[in-house]
Amino acid sequence: MKLSGCGYLIKEGLKSIWHNRAMSIASVGVLVSCLVLTGAAMVVSYNVSAIVTKVGADNMVNVYLEDDISEVQAVIEIGPKIREIPNVSDALFVSKEEAIADYKDELGQWYDEMTGEGNPLPNAYKVTMSDLSLYDDTVQQLSQIDGIQKISDRRDIASKLTSLNNLVTVIGFWLVVVLGVVSLFIVSNTIRITMYSRRFEISIMKSVGATNTFVRIPFFIEGMTLGFIAGIITSLILFFIYEGVAAVIVNVAEYLVAIPYDTFMLPISAIFIASGMIVGALGSLISMHKYLKIEGGETLGW
Amino acid sequence: MIQFNDVSKTYETNVSESHALKNVNLTINDKEFVFILGASGAGKSTFLKLIMREEIPTKGDIIVDGKSLAKMPRRKVPYLRRRMGIVFQDFRLIEKMTVFDNVAFAMRVIGSPSKKIKKRVLYVLDLVGLKHKAASFPSELSGGEKQRVSLARALVNAPNIIIADEPTGNIDPEMSIEIMTLLSEINKNGTTVLVVTHEHELVQQFGGRVIVLDDGSVVSDSGNLGGAV
Numbered sequence: 001m002k003l004s005g006c007g008y009l010i011k012e013g014l015k016s017i018w019h020n021r022a023m024s025i026a027s028v029g030v031l032v033s034c035l036v037l038t039g040a041a042m043v044v045s046y047n048v049s050a051i052v053t054k055v056g057a058d059n060m061v062n063v064y065l066e067d068d069i070s071e072v073q074a075v076i077e078i079g080p081k082i083r084e085i086p087n088v089s090d091a092l093f094v095s096k097e098e099a100i101a102d103y104k105d106e107l108g109q110w111y112d113e114m115t116g117e118g119n120p121l122p123n124a125y126k127v128t129m130s131d132l133s134l135y136d137d138t139v140q141q142l143s144q145i146d147g148i149q150k151i152s153d154r155r156d157i158a159s160k161l162t163s164l165n166n167l168v169t170v171i172g173f174w175l176v177v178v179l180g181v182v183s184l185f186i187v188s189n190t191i192r193i194t195m196y197s198r199r200f201e202i203s204i205m206k207s208v209g210a211t212n213t214f215v216r217i218p219f220f221i222e223g224m225t226l227g228f229i230a231g232i233i234t235s236l237i238l239f240f241i242y243e244g245v246a247a248v249i250v251n252v253a254e255y256l257v258a259i260p261y262d263t264f265m266l267p268i269s270a271i272f273i274a275s276g277m278i279v280g281a282l283g284s285l286i287s288m289h290k291y292l293k294i295e296g297g298e299t300l301g302w
Numbered sequence: 303m304i305q306f307n308d309v310s311k312t313y314e315t316n317v318s319e320s321h322a323l324k325n326v327n328l329t330i331n332d333k334e335f336v337f338i339l340g341a342s343g344a345g346k347s348t349f350l351k352l353i354m355r356e357e358i359p360t361k362g363d364i365i366v367d368g369k370s371l372a373k374m375p376r377r378k379v380p381y382l383r384r385r386m387g388i389v390f391q392d393f394r395l396i397e398k399m400t401v402f403d404n405v406a407f408a409m410r411v412i413g414s415p416s417k418k419i420k421k422r423v424l425y426v427l428d429l430v431g432l433k434h435k436a437a438s439f440p441s442e443l444s445g446g447e448k449q450r451v452s453l454a455r456a457l458v459n460a461p462n463i464i465i466a467d468e469p470t471g472n473i474d475p476e477m478s479i480e481i482m483t484l485l486s487e488i489n490k491n492g493t494t495v496l497v498v499t500h501e502h503e504l505v506q507q508f509g510g511r512v513i514v515l516d517d518g519s520v521v522s523d524s525g526n527l528g529g530a531v
């Protein structure tokens with residue numbers, strides 16, 4: 001196609017967005033809702049897997065000892081037993097006094113009451129493993145040592161997070177499918193309405209020898225522009241939601257540090273804009289195909 | 303040149319079929335001026351639609367400038383139509399566009415450069431005597447003027463053939479004469495002109511070849527006396 005016609009066609013496409021603004025706003029709205037929901041699922045899943053990776057790479061477990069075991073017993077009897085396990089590379093004894101001392105600042109005036117007899121914390125070992133793949137076996141072996149009350153297992157959190165992540169992925173997938181279909185439907189209907197409102201012009205275009213490509217381009221531009229606008233709006237909305245939610249989450253748990261939005265802002269905005277434009281383009285293709293195949297192929301009322 | 307080789311067209315609907323054209327054989331040479339006459343339902347519009355490849359023959363073939371329309375792929379049809387200018391009874395102007403834009407539209411939608419468009423549109427508007435109305439809207443024009451705009455639009459892409467389906471059907475007799483005069487001038491400049499009409503007086507006044515259709519068959523053809531079936 002000659003380039004000269006392009007400016008005209010682009011202008012026509014943009015004009016009809018304005019001309020049809022109620023439907024344009026509706027389809028941008030639906031597209032934005034779809035993109036925000038799927039985007040949120042994506043971002044959550046991205047964060048969760050980052051946390052899972054971080055937690056999963058942690059080769060340390062805290063082993064808490066029974067209350068009735070003295071510090072001396074702990075160091076002399078239990079320490080060597082822990083170190084005997086082949087996969088344990090290091091076991092650092094942390095007495096209950098040392099443990100409570102970590103909270104000194106936070107406890108303030110209560111600190112004195114909580115030392116000595118009043119100390120609620122158990123003695124513990126910080127155990128480091130040399131091979132993470134033997135993690136489960138090692139935890140199992142540790143738990144068989146007498147005098148061990150509990151093993152803090154971050155893997156537990158990791159596995160819970162992983163199943164959450166799987167859930168988010170599944171929900172996210174179906175969201176994309178369902179909302180994608182809904183968006184396509186809405187966008188293609190918007191374009192179809194534009195087409196019907198311009199059927200007279202299309203009929204004249206075809207009778208003077210415009211190619212189908214030429215007839216389609218303005219509608220294609222219209223669909224893609226709607227998608228583009230939706231992509232931009234989604235990027236902005238998600239940015240503000242994310243900043244807000246991230247701030248809340250950091251307060252809940254220290255290891256749930258959200259990945260800063262600006263580290264993935266560009267790629268994710270690109271994804272939103274691209275998917276918006278793809279849905280827009282597909283939506284217009286669908287309606288144009290139907291239209292030109294059936295009603296639009298003939299000269300109106302001749 | 304347009305050749306009809308044993309062309310029949312049958313429209314099929316769910317309930318019935320109508321034989322709009324039956325075994326039509328004729329040749330229209332370049333630069334001819336042809337009237338197509340016939341009662342309502344005789345198949346006149348169908349005849350034009352087949353030439354434009356708006357419809358495809360049920361039987362037979364039409365050859366336009368050496369190309370078979372039956373074998374022509376869909377994507378080539380636009381290029382066929384660029385060599386034809388069409389005028390309808392109801393003008394078919396776009397109300398929200400000025401006279402200039404209505405005519406320019408036909409050039410824009412086939413991708414002509416805008417520089418060329420301006421010059422050419424003003425030239426054809428001058429030809430139909432409406433240069434001074436370039437900025438008017440169709441609603442501000444008389445029927446005859448609208449039809450002249452429509453004719454300007456048909457001419458703007460410099461077609462070899464002008465096809466007019468009852469171009470004077472919606473306008474006063476004096477205006478009709480004006481339109482027919484324009485068409486015959488266009489014809490004198492070398493364009494083939496096909497005009498469908500009901501009005502026998504116009505035919506008598508302007509002469510030219512006359513093809514009469516009745517119930518889908520060619521019953522008389524003044525320019526092709528030997529060949530009519």
Ligand SMILES: Nc1ncnc2c1ncn2[C@@H]1O[C@H](COP(=O)(O)OP(=O)(O)OP(=O)(O)O)[C@@H](O)[C@H]1O
Pocket residue numbers: 313314315320321322340341342343344345346347348349
């Ligand atoms: N799309 C169609 N579907 C079914 N039948 C059709 C169709 N178009 C035309 N016909 C029938 O074919 C016959 C010829 O129609 P055509 O439009 O060619 O007539 P015409 O000579 O142009 O008539 P008029 O002077 O009323 O315009 C008529 O009987 C008409 O009912």
Ligand SMILES: [Mg+2]
Pocket residue numbers: 346347348467
């Ligand atoms: Mg007719």
